Amino acid sequence: MLFAANTSAQSKSGVASEVLAVYPRSEALYLDLHQHPELSFHEVETAAKLANELRQLGYEVTTGVGRTGIVGVMKNGSGPTVMLRTELDALPVTENTGLPFASTVRTKDDAGLEVGVAHACGHDIHMAAWIGTARIMAADRAQWRGTLVLVGQPAEELISGAKAMIADGLLTRFPRPSFAIAVHDDARLPAGIVGYHAGPILTNADALNIRIFGRGGHGARPEATVDPIVIAARTVLALQTIVSREISPFDPAVITVGAIHGGTKRNIIPDQVNLLLTIRTFKPQVRQRVLASIERVAKGIAQAAGIPDDRAPVVEIVKNEGTESTYNDPELTERLGRALKREMGAANVVQIDPLMVSEDFGRFGLDRQIPICMLNVGAVDPAKIASGARLPSLHSSEFAPVPDATIRGAVKAMAASVLELLR
Secondary structure (H helix, E strand, C coil), X not given: CHHHHHHHXXXXXXXHHHHHHHHHHHHHHHHHHHHCCCCCCCCHHHHHHHHHHHHHCCCEEEEEECCCEXXXXXXXXXXXXXXXXXXXXXXXXXXXXXCXXXXXXXXXXXXXXXXXXXXXXXXXXXXXXXXXXXXXXXXXXXXXXXXXXXXXXXXXXCCCXXXXXXXXXXXXXCCCCXXXXXXXXXXXXXCCCEEECCEEEECEEEEEEEEEECECEXXXXXXXXXXXXXXXXXXXXXXXXXXXXXXXXXXXXXXXXXXXEECCCCCEECXXXXXXXXXXXXXXXXXXXXXXXXXXXXXXXXXXXXXXXXXXXXXXXXXXXXXXXXXXXXXHHHHHHHHHHXXXXXXXXXXXXXXXXXXXXXXXXXXXXXXXXXXEEEEECHHHHHHCXXXXXXXXXXXXXXXXXXXXXXXHHHHHHHHHHHC
């Protein structure tokens, strides 16, 4: 018992001191990544930087996994295999934080449109902490046994990078993980605070396109047209009643129309309008009901406007932009929660509610065949939370995490979790 207590005390002070030791280089990497973001499946320079860091630390590195993904492996005797994942990609967002190191990158997206690019979801934070953890584990090999697999995943923002890496042999070409862990920054929690939740933590995601056909004409003679813009407006409003009037209030669901495309000039009524939607649910039966209701509502409104059946709206599910919910294995999550409380103090590790956002980390669990756990780390200045002001969310052009506390909190969460499973 005395030996166990001494080992625990040494571990606690050791990880804390090691986090401080690796922080300067992680911060420098964060600033570099923040100023040089790359879009999904275009993370060539980002992947090269991380691969170079891992090679210098002694990891066996493979690049080009799932197009632009990277895998670093360190074997250190017999024991479990732990996968630690980070994301590589940024968003098509023009940064508006006013930071001296803000991204000014502009590029063309896959559709040929010029867009700003920014790490408005905090993946640069994740990568910096991931490398910091890799550095700690490489230097601390006397304290653990097993295999560490570091995965740099592309295209998380398209929720398709995990699928691409698995299809490219991630779980067959490399050691199959006994556990998989990820850490994500949180725009609701104080910087450095770690949040965990056992069970479903992130939602199913479905992407839908609705094409509404009308009959175009002169804007001054609407009576000679069937105006698809008006039909689209009615559709957007009616879709919101699906959640409020068709789904139980105990079953969370979100329907968001994120983009409307239609028309070229103010005095021309167009022939067609396109709506781009994202749908979030937890339960499979709720997911199916919401999708069926969207199609029914869209076609019903079009019919009421006089659009014939052969010109009915086309509701298309975008298959490559959907994913299932992320399910944190309860036993693994509770184990990591206890370990993190010992390492960081109970006040700095809290249980959180599930989130209505989605991502594809859950795919690595292979329908719960591999225990996985995604932890959250707070990224917000506590004073801003206390002020009651509305805080920018992830994906906002104004989202700006507190770098030092967030990175250090993420490294502690990653390193302590990996060491708990490999010690």
